[in-house]
Amino acid sequence: MIARILVIAGSDSGGGAGIQADIKTAMALGGFATTALTALTAQNTRGVSAVLAIPPDFLRAQLDSVMADIGADAIKTGMLPDTASIETVADFIESLSQPLPFVMDPVMVSTSGDRLQSAEALHALKTRLIPRATVITPNIPEAEILLGETIEGEAAQRHAAESLLRLGAGAVLVKGGHGTEDIVTDVLATADGIITLTGPRISSRNTHGTGCTLASAIATGLAQGMDLETSVRRARAYVVAAIHAAPGLGDGHGPLGHGVTVDPNRL
Secondary structure: OOOEEEEEEEEEOOOOOHHHHHHHHHHHOOOEEEEEEEEEEEEEOOEEEEEEEOOHHHHHHHHHHHHHHOOOOEEEEOOOOOHHHHHHHHHHHHHOOOOOOEEEOOOOEOOOOOEOOOHHHHHHHHHHHHHHOOEEOOEHHHHHHHHOOOOOOHHHHHHHHHHHHOOOOOEEEEEOOOOOOOEEEEEEEEOOEEEEEEEEOOOOOOOEOHHHHHHHHHHHHHHOOOOHHHHHHHHHHHHHHHHHOOOOOOOOOOEOOOOOOOOHHHO
16 A cells, blocks of 8 residues: 555645645655645745634544545644644644654744744644654754754754753754755754764755655655654655756745655665
């Protein structure tokens, strides 16, 4: 059976991030994405101009409808705009008869710098969802918000990953794309220790939706039975390939070229 990934996230009207990127990613990597929308956004490559949260009752109805028929092999969350949506998703995950791999991308700041999640929701995110995640995937600005501290350099990144791990997630991937070094370093922390994953920084304005894409790629790998490290490595390779294949749309941070494929034997 094809791997099923239930994506719980917001819609990006520009098509580069959010649910749109999640669906494209899962399909490109051989999975099947179902969705539950948490919010509608009016945005393009230059920024977000409006956000409309989906009522929690309707969010839960989407989740229950998918699970009652299609089911899921993994769950991925993205933008959760308010406390009500976080509580709804947490209640849903707790109600599952058996736990599923759960990738939580704590979407708080868009590529263009817009804050996408209310400050009031931070406590609920840290106490209700992070402890239930198989892995969380914050970038450096998101990790700084979660921890309330500045992160500069690889040593601080490693410390941040270890600190976030103590919030209860099974693993933490602190992404280094927002750094300034020529080499991008992602830090993966688990109970077994820390793994650093590196690669050359790509000079490109077409990076809109990289976080959504990476998290969905990891969730697809987990749904397909890959272990976490292999899922992360394939996801990173996919994002790199998708940046190189970007169609060059828009005047701001352009979308990726999600139609690329990645050979897992070459990771």
